[in-house]
Amino acid sequence: DAGVTQSPTHLIKTRGQHVTLRCSPISGHKSVSWYQQVLGQGPQFIFQYYEKEERGRGNFPDRFSARQFPNYSSELNVNALLLGDSALYLCASIPGGGSGETQYFGPGTRLLVL
Amino acid sequence: AQSVTQLGSHVSVSEGALVLLRCNYSSSVPPYLFWYVQYPNQGLQLLLKYTSAATLVKGINGFEAEFKKSETSFHLTKPSAHMSDAAEYFCAVSDRMAGGFKTIFGAGTRLFVKA
Numbered sequence: 586d587a588g589v590t591q592s593p594t595h596l597i598k599t600r601g602q603h604v605t606l607r608c609s610p611i612s613g614h615k616s617v618s619w620y621q622q623v624l625g626q627g628p629q630f631i632f633q634y635y636e637k638e639e640r641g642r643g644n645f646p647d648r649f650s651a652r653q654f655p656n657y658s659s660e661l662n663v664n665a666l667l668l669g670d671s672a673l674y675l676c677a678s679i680p681g682g683g684s685g686e687t688q689y690f691g692p693g694t695r696l697l698v699l
Numbered sequence: 700a701q702s703v704t705q706l707g708s709h710v711s712v713s714e715g716a717l718v719l720l721r722c723n724y725s726s727s728v729p730p731y732l733f734w735y736v737q738y739p740n741q742g743l744q745l746l747l748k749y750t751s752a753a754t755l756v757k758g759i760n761g762f763e764a765e766f767k768k769s770e771t772s773f774h775l776t777k778p779s780a781h782m783s784d785a786a787e788y789f790c791a792v793s794d795r796m797a798g799g800f801k802t803i804f805g806a807g808t809r810l811f812v813k814a
Contacts (some may be wrong), residue, residue, distance in 0.1 A: 589742070618802070627789050627804035628743070640799025675742055684793040684800030685731040685750040690742035 587612070589678045589691035597697045598666050606661045606694045608676030616640075616679040617659040618688060619651055623672045634659055635682040663696075671698045701726045701794050705805035713813045718762075718777040720808045722790030725771060731793040732773045733802075734764055738786045746788075749773060760784070785812045 590609045598604050610617050616635040620628035633641035634653035653659045663670055673695050677688035706721040724730060731750050735743040747758025754766045764775045773790060790805040 616799075620804075627791075627806050630801050630803065633799045633801070635799055641801050643801065677743075682799055684795050684802075685748070687733075687745050687748060688743075688802065690735075690744070692740075692742045 591676050591691040591694050595695045599699050602666050603664045606674050608659045610657050610678030614678040614680050616682050618677040619661045620675040621672045666698045668698050701792050701803050703790050703792050703805040705790050705808050707808055709809050711811040712780045715779050718780045720775040720788050722773045723771055724792045733791040734775050735789045736786050780812050782812050
């Protein structure tokens with residue numbers, strides 16, 4: 586089985602632009618979570634989606650949005666990019682919506698905002 | 700609010716020595732606890748998880764962790780370090796929130812293994 590895939594792997598943007606990051610979960614998994622990992626820190630929770638509905642949101646501004654499609658893939662959108670948005674963005678694939686379930690992480694998308 | 704504290708941002712051990720990475724959590728309810736490992740330029744990989752079954756949890760690559768409710772700790776250990784264990788380790792706690800769940804990660808501990 587294929588693992589979690591994320592695209593693109595690397596991205597360079599300038600301040601004020603917007604970006605769309607994509608994630609394909611493991612086949613059969615119905616939930617995805619998004620995390621931001623700034624260099625030298627642990628991942629910070631952004632969103633959780635289950636069955637195409639938002640089920641959780643972290644402490645991030647409205648510039649961050651996401652959605653999940655009928656095939657359970659997901660997009661994370663960030664508008665009006667700031668220098669501080671530079672980070673590794675991780676997607677996690679989860680079989681269901683339970684808090685005790687294992688999250689399977691993709692390799693991440695590294696975003697650099699100049 | 701739940702939180703996770705990892706004591707020591709860097710830990711250095713000699714190859715063959717005991718590995719001990721410390722994690723303390725705060726939670727008002729029995730938590731789900733996890734340890735993840737991250738190798739350079741990669742995503743996170745689950746080492747082990749505690750979900751209220753046995754308090755001593757065995758994971759992959761010889762790692763194990765013990766849940767101690769009285770100490771609110773979930774320290775990660777490995778009897779004998781190997782060079783390939785050099786990586787960043789994250790402790791995490793998950794809790795339900797309004798129909799879904801939220802996972803909080805610690806700041807991480809970077810493990811160095813000396814030959």
